[in-house]
Amino acid sequence: MAIYLDYQSAKPVDQRVVHAMLPYFDQKYGNPSALHAVGDVATDALELSRATVARFVGARADEVVFTSGATESNNAALIGFAMRSKHRGNHIIISEIEHISIHNIAKYLSRNGFLVTKVPVNQYGQVSPHKIEERITDKTILVSVMYANNEIGTIQPIAAIGRLCRERGIAFHTDAVAAEGLIPIDVKKDAIDLMTLSSNDLYGPKGVGVLYVGNGVRINPLIIGGGQEHGIRSGTENLHGIVGMAKAAEIMEQEMNGETERFRQFRDRLIKQVLETIPRSHLNGHPSERLVNNAHFRFDGIEGESLLLSLKDKGIAVSTGSACSSQTLSASHTLIALGLLHEEAHGSLQLTVGRFTHEHDIDAVVSVLPEVVKRLREMSPLYKEEA
Amino acid sequence: MKSTQYSEKVLDHFRNPRNVGTLEGNDVAKGTVGNPVCGDLMEFYIRVKDNTIVDIKFKTFGCGSAIATASMITELAKGKTIDEALKITRKDVADELDGLPPIKMHCSNLAADALRAAITNYKVDTGKKSVELALSLAQQTPRVVFVTRARELSVTPELKKKIKQSDIKVLRESVLLEIKGLNQVEQVRIHDQNEDEEYDLFLDAVILLPPQY
Numbered sequence: 001m002a003i004y005l006d007y008q009s010a011k012p013v014d015q016r017v018v019h020a021m022l023p024y025f026d027q028k029y030g031n032p033s034a035l036h037a038v039g040d041v042a043t044d045a046l047e048l049s050r051a052t053v054a055r056f057v058g059a060r061a062d063e064v065v066f067t068s069g070a071t072e073s074n075n076a077a078l079i080g081f082a083m084r085s086k087h088r089g090n091h092i093i094i095s096e097i098e099h100i101s102i103h104n105i106a107k108y109l110s111r112n113g114f115l116v117t118k119v120p121v122n123q124y125g126q127v128s129p130h131k132i133e134e135r136i137t138d139k140t141i142l143v144s145v146m147y148a149n150n151e152i153g154t155i156q157p158i159a160a161i162g163r164l165c166r167e168r169g170i171a172f173h174t175d176a177v178a179a180e181g182l183i184p185i186d187v188k189k190d191a192i193d194l195m196t197l198s199s200n201d202l203y204g205p206k207g208v209g210v211l212y213v214g215n216g217v218r219i220n221p222l223i224i225g226g227g228q229e230h231g232i233r234s235g236t237e238n239l240h241g242i243v244g245m246a247k248a249a250e251i252m253e254q255e256m257n258g259e260t261e262r263f264r265q266f267r268d269r270l271i272k273q274v275l276e277t278i279p280r281s282h283l284n285g286h287p288s289e290r291l292v293n294n295a296h297f298r299f300d301g302i303e304g305e306s307l308l309l310s311l312k313d314k315g316i317a318v319s320t321g322s323a324c325s326s327q328t329l330s331a332s333h334t335l336i337a338l339g340l341l342h343e344e345a346h347g348s349l350q351l352t353v354g355r356f357t358h359e360h361d362i363d364a365v366v367s368v369l370p371e372v373v374k375r376l377r378e379m380s381p382l383y384k385e386e387a
Numbered sequence: 388m389k390s391t392q393y394s395e396k397v398l399d400h401f402r403n404p405r406n407v408g409t410l411e412g413n414d415v416a417k418g419t420v421g422n423p424v425c426g427d428l429m430e431f432y433i434r435v436k437d438n439t440i441v442d443i444k445f446k447t448f449g450c451g452s453a454i455a456t457a458s459m460i461t462e463l464a465k466g467k468t469i470d471e472a473l474k475i476t477r478k479d480v481a482d483e484l485d486g487l488p489p490i491k492m493h494c495s496n497l498a499a500d501a502l503r504a505a506i507t508n509y510k511v512d513t514g515k516k517s518v519e520l521a522l523s524l525a526q527q528t529p530r531v532v533f534v535t536r537a538r539e540l541s542v543t544p545e546l547k548k549k550i551k552q553s554d555i556k557v558l559r560e561s562v563l564l565e566i567k568g569l570n571q572v573e574q575v576r577i578h579d580q581n582e583d584e585e586y587d588l589f590l591d592a593v594i595l596l597p598p599q600y
Contacts, residue, residue, distance in 0.1 A: 303427075303448055305450035306401070306449070306451050309401060324451075379407050380447070381428055382428060
């Protein structure tokens with residue numbers, strides 16, 4: 001049976017979510033904009049879903065905008081806000097370890113008249129609020145720092161960054177995709193103005209996401225049309241998807257506490273056993289301020305793609321930050337930002353657990369990994385036992 | 388296409404790589420290419436006898452296709468003369484593996500380059516050894532002749548200078564046809580390929596470089 005330890009890249013949709021979605025394909029198929037009874041059923045479902053997702057992150061229902069997913073939410077937040085606020089300034093601050101979509105959006109903005117500053121992180125991948133403060137100018141309009149990193153799992157000091165921005169009158173966006181469902185999020189307490197969520201990361205369907213737009217925050221729409229979602233995101237709502245995301249959030253709200261405790265045990269066991277049984281292995285990311293489901297390693301002298309392929313042969317699905325596994329053949333920018341050498345970043349392995357992970361999945365990977373690493377090291381000109 | 392969408396043949400060579408390891412000895416040459424910073428590092432070892440690659444090993448720090456291409460090229464090169472082996476292209480390797488994802492074609496380049504580097508080093512080594520032998524013979528006996536088919540010796544400028552300063556006679560673009568003499572070398576018949584003429588030469592020692600030198 002396949003062993004899946006790549007929950008960070010995709011999660012199965014919870015059966016209960018599938019069940020909740022089904023009527024919205026052929027029974028409750030109305031358009032929420034339609035004024036008749038069939039439309040009313042859809043409108044009710046849409047607004048109930050909005051309220052459910054809002055409650056999940058401590059927001060008000062009218063602050064929740066449904067989108068097609070996290071990438072769209074990131075685009076709408078950064079580009080939409082920058083375009084709306086360009087009369088006030090053109091400076092945007094992001095961290096060096098943002099998701100690739102944020103990096104590429106920042107690149108787009110910097111080609112279009114905006115100035116983007118990237119704040120470095122420490123060896124554990126944490127952004128210091130002080131370093132953000134140092135880079136703020138009177139032209140700064142927006143700061144974007146992810147809630148937790150999607151690769152190494154490092155959790156950022158979001159509340160401190162939020163407060164800092166609030167005091168300076170600068171908008172604060174956070175991409176919370178890696179953190180949602182693993183850390184309780186409260187947008188008010190953390191002084192968040194814009195926040196990206198994805199449905200799949202809550203065990204909901206792919207192709208749905210949310211942009212939280214705090215009260216009083218104004219953004220220009222990227223998708224213009226019939227004025228749905230307060231005019232911020234036009235297009236007939238993906239209602240079955242939205243209902244699915246809301247159901248996923250509702251389940252998460254109830255089960256998160258017990259679930260994350262289980263993940264923590266899996267994670268801690270993975271970290272302990274891998275570091276103990278494999279010589280010259282290292283943990284990437286923060287030793288304690290890390291997502292409860294994330295174990296991220298690097299092994300001296302070997303390359304991640306061949307590691308991934310070897311595990312694939314054993315029926316184990318994992319991720320790596322190796323350049324060889326990427327479409328651009330460049331090493332993970334997150335690992336490089338930690339100060340790792342390229343050859344160190346190459347030998348990285350990311351294991352993420354989730355709702356359907358069992359103890360025997362952990363057993364399998366910790367028993368297989370040492371021999372797989374050993375075999376690849378025997379082929380490597382870089383690995384010497386005594387080095 | 389996914390960067391890891393490999394053919395069954397690539398996967399087979401990845402799972403069971405042929406000729407992994409290192410070689411040692413006087414008749415072994417090593418070639419190293421790549422750079423761990425840009426991702427791949429490949430080492431090839433070849434053992435050459437009578438101009439033929441009789442043994443070959445590799446080590447690599449690289450992805451699945453780097454391992455598979457290295458493994459495949461060791462199979463292609465083994466048993467070939469070094470000149471034949473020099474002609475193996477990255478396309479040959481990729482074709483033998485039933486193709487590689489486009490983004491991974493550079494891996495087959497790396498393997499072909501590493502093999503070429505090993506062969507080049509072998510030639511330089513052999514050239515150096517031959518010249519050193521000639522120089523030491525020249526100290527004992529006056530008439531030492533060096534025969535090579537090449538127009539130039541593939542040795543370091545330093546060694547070339549030493550030959551020039553010695554009494555060694557270098558016959559370029561020439562082939563040794565026959566050795567005459569009773570229990571020892573006395574006379575040889577040489578074919579000058581450039582002038583296309585044959586002649587006899589009296590000498591005490593003759594050193595031949597393999598055809599490609």
